[in-house]
Amino acid sequence: xxxxxxxxxxxxxxxxxxxxxxxxxxxxxxxxxxxxxxxxxxxxxxxxxxxxxxxxxxxxxxxxxxxxxxxxxxxxxxxxxxxxxxxxxxxxxxxxxxxxxxxxxxxxxxxxxxxxxxxxxxxxxxxxxx
Numbered sequence: 001x002x003x004x005x006x007x008x009x010x011x012x013x014x015x016x017x018x019x020x021x022x023x024x025x026x027x028x029x030x031x032x033x034x035x036x037x038x039x040x041x042x043x044x045x046x047x048x049x050x051x052x053x054x055x056x057x058x059x060x061x062x063x064x065x066x067x068x069x070x071x072x073x074x075x076x077x078x079x080x081x082x083x084x085x086x087x088x089x090x091x092x093x094x095x096x097x098x099x100x101x102x103x104x105x106x107x108x109x110x111x112x113x114x115x116x117x118x119x120x121x122x123x124x125x126x127x128x129x130x
Contacts, residue, residue, distance in 0.1 A: 011119055012112075030115060032058065033065040036078065040108040045078075046100055049085040069114040074107045 001009070014026050015034040025031040035058075039045040049059065059082050066075035081100055 008116060008119055012115065015115075029061065029065045029068065030118070032061040033069070033111060033115065036062040036065070036074075037108055037111040040111075046081060046085070046097055049082060066111075069118055071107075071110055071114055074110055077107050 011026070012034070015031050016038070036045070039048050059078060063075045063078050066072070066078065077100070084100075
C-alpha cells in the first residue's frame with residue numbers, strides 16, 4: 001500500500017470512528033456522508049428513517065454532503081427515501097423497500113471514490129499514528 005493510500009485509509013477511518021460525534025470529526029460534513037454510506041451498505045437507511053432514529057437535520061446534512069461532492073443521484077435517492085417515509089404512516093411496504101434496495105449499492109459505490117477525490121484535492125493529511 002502506498003503512503004498516500006495509507007494516509008487516505010487513516011482519513012476515512014477517522015470519519016468512521018468519529019461518525020457519532022461530529023465535534024471531533026476532521027470533516028463533520030463528510031462524517032455525515034460516511035454515516036449515509038454505512039447505512040446504505042447495511043440496508044439500514046430505510047429502517048433508520050422509518051423508525052425515526054435520525055436526528056433532526058441528519059438526512060438534509062447527508063443530502064447536502066452528496067450535492068457538495070457532485071453526487072446528485074445519491075442526493076436525489078436520499079430525498080426520495082425521505083419523502084416516501086414521510087408519506088407513509090404504516091410501515092414501508094415490501095415493494096417500496098425493494099425499489100430502494102435496488103439502488104442502494106450502486107449509489108453507495110459512488111460515495112467512496114467521491115470522498116477520495118475530495119481528500120486528494122484538499123490534501124487532508126492526518127498524522128499516520130492517528
